[in-house]
């Protein structure tokens with residue numbers, strides 16, 4: 377935990393934020409980031425309990441009756457349902473400490489995928505609203521592999537050596553390939569550069585999480601500076617994405633979501649399919665413009681069956697392939713396409729395959745009905 381985080385927590389606590397007070401109490405009691413101080417820890421928790429904070433009350437109960445001086449609160453204390461419900465209410469009202477706390481608690485529920493996803497969402501919302509503590513929690517969990525936009529994400533960034541070796545080790549174990557953490561971050565950066573947008577605020581490695589997936593999330597649809605980009609190497613492996621070329625193309629897809637985050641598309645499922653297809657198109661475009669090998673991605677995607685949120689593989693590959701061959705043709709003829717002109721070309725192509733898209737969407741709906 378950084379010194380700024382503790383300073384901020386102390387400031388919020390002394391202004392009477394009960395969650396900040398309780399967090400301070402636990403930190404002092406456990407002595408993990410500051411010198412252990414049982415007396416002050418209990419005093420802060422009591423203060424928070426006096427504001428009727430059930431979570432502080434539960435912690436005090438265990439400190440006094442069960443723990444016998446054991447400093448590990450988080451691992452030993454059972455939190456009551458009422459306390460969780462109360463925390464949830466505060467979190468939904470936007471208390472940053474409640475968001476971070478309950479987020480961490482949910483994420484620790486390894487057996488429950490839905491709760492984990494909720495926890496990650498809470499922590500991310502807290503980060504995007506400026507919570508230093510939530511940033512630290514994510515980093516301590518090994519989920520975040522690079523905080524804040526930097527020219528060279530690995531240069532003198534806040535990514536500590538411990539974190540870096542952790543990511544590298546887990547990459548080796550998972551991939552057994554030569555792709556390094558540097559190539560991962562470079563893959564993300566070059567995808568951002570392709571569109572001329574900033575490096576995301578945060579990059580998250582969700583490969584170890586049950587709820588993990590490769591996606592992009594944010595709060596403000598009109599800003600690039602609060603975007604969080606997540607990747608799940610296990611999921612990508614299933615999609616045949618295991619080389620730097622394939623990885624950076626998938627990141628191009630995610631960055632296209634960033635570029636079009638404020639656009640509403642027409643088409644199946646309130647435009648969701650088209651959000652995906654336009655992102656796939658730009659994956660093909662980049663492959664054609666920069667000579668990046670797209671064959672692995674095509675092989676990985678072509679057999680995916682499609683869902684309400686994602687088009688079927690055949691359609692996705694068709695769009696990618698159009699993007700690639702179309703831009704190659706433009707370059708051959710000496711055109712210098714722009715993002716706008718490429719987007720216009722996509723829209724024209726899209727209307728030419730409208731029947732096919734409708735049919736594919738019906739097929740997906742049909743197979744979902746019949747699977748039941």
Ligand SMILES: [Zn+2]
Pocket residue numbers: 629630633651652655
């Ligand atoms: Zn997508």
